[in-house]
Amino acid sequence: MVMFKRVDRLVAMAVLTAVGLTWCTLVALDAFRIFVAELNDVGQGQYTLAKAATYVLLTIPRRFYEMFGYAALIGGLLGLGGLANSGELTALRAAGLSKLRICASVALGLGLLTLGTAVLGETLGPWGERKAQALSLAAKSKDVALAKGGSLWARDGETVISARRGRTQAGSAEVDLDGVRVFEFDKEGRLLSLSVAGTAVHVRNDWTLRDVRRTDFGPDSASSTQQTEAGWKSGLDPRLLALSIIQPQYMTLGDLGRNIYYLDRNNQDASSYRGAYWTRLFYPINVLVLAFCAVPFAFGTLRSGGLSKRLFVGIVLALGFYFLQRAIVSFGAVYNLHPAFANAIPPLILVLAARFYFRRNA
Known part of the structure; x- marks a missing residue:
């Protein structure tokens, strides 16, 4: 039991360190992109350079929430890649740990971080977005x-x-x-x-x-x-x-629920709010399933590739899952599938693919 706890600590710390660095890098790049775009509005009304910078800073919590899924996947690959380069991953495999056991350690480390991110998405994220929109609107329009x-x-x-x-x-x-x-x-x-x-x-x-x-x-x-x-x-x-x-995707679950109730009560279309509601509910599940199921697919690549190859694998998997999810959710909207069912299909596909992989490469 002590050995397993040390293994979990070793793998979790390597992965969380890589996730943290990746997370901050992605958010910084996205914030800089938005800041450059906001420069085009500087001078409109009372919108100054300082207000543009404040606007971007207020949206940082929401950007941390949105970027966490990509950071968890890419950071997980980079963290395990670091263990592979140092020989520690090979030692763990030689000690009898299966790929499933190592991936469970990754999921364990990401679980608490995912919970904190979900809380961020329900508190500081929407609050900062409201403040940012109010600041921008007041400055640009009298x-x-x-x-x-x-x-x-x-x-x-x-x-x-x-x-x-x-x-x-x-x-x-x-x-x-x-x-x-x-x-x-x-x-x-x-x-x-x-x-x-x-x-x-x-x-x-x-x-x-x-x-x-x-x-x-x-x-x-x-x-x-x-x-x-x-x-x-x-x-x-x-x-x-x-x-x-x-926008619905930036609202809390409580706000989304109230809008859905109001629209349903008045026989109005609540599909966009209902879709955003279930997407937000499935967000932690998607992050953990993606990190858990995608990491073992790159085990062979991790042993033979460097940083650039691990980044490439992470980006391809993240984009692939994003387009798969959007396609299935859009398909569900067209054919009147319940948003809960449509959002459950992508992680279910990954779970089945991972189960098939583990059965063949345990």
Whole structure:
């Protein structure tokens, strides 16, 4: 038992060190790429170089979450490659440890790191993304702002709009707004009317308020009307509003669940949120299965190849799994497969491939 604990410690430390270096490198490269892209917007409104740097820094937790799967795979290959180059991997095999046992040590080391990454994706990741979007939007546009808690405020001439939340439409930059309040003022700042609507929908360049109650204020009185649907003349650009809305893949499981419940209750399409929900649930499983199942396939390569070959193997496997997953999930969306089933197929394929490999090369 002591020997096994030492083996686990040896393999885990080698792998985690390589994963950490790979992880930081991938995130740094991705952050630098985004920073260069943000430089094109410097000078727009009040968006300065310092705000561009702050924007990128706020998105770092989310980038750590997104890059962990690739870092776990490539770092695992590099870590085992280091053990192979020093002869320690050969010694472990000569001592009677199977490839399955060594891969279990890799999974053991990555398990705790995966758990921490999942927590990061539910806490600092979404929080930083919201802060980054609010910073960018406030600096680039003086007419749209995000309030604390994610509610949206916008100004269109003498009209002020408030929305509790917004949703992007699938395949479009346009948005739907929920919990909408439209305040109309005159040039002296007096409130003329207040419209409270369940939703605001942008269709064919026009806004439509649904389930709306409008109150008009006169000098000495107020009158209210209720309508199922009413047109709303507004120059509010939905593409600008889309920049203020956190995309489903960046939301927490709780936020995704609430959006799914709301859309299902109102007979609206929740497929994008449901897909993001199950993708996030399967994220830790995909990382561990990929690291556990892909590493033994490269055992022969690790003995004969150097750093460049191990990097190549890791990148090919990571890209292969990414495209396999996206293809199967997209296939499931087209043929109305439940997202849970579609997300379970790629890791299941890897598990079956690994089982076949271990039976032949135990």
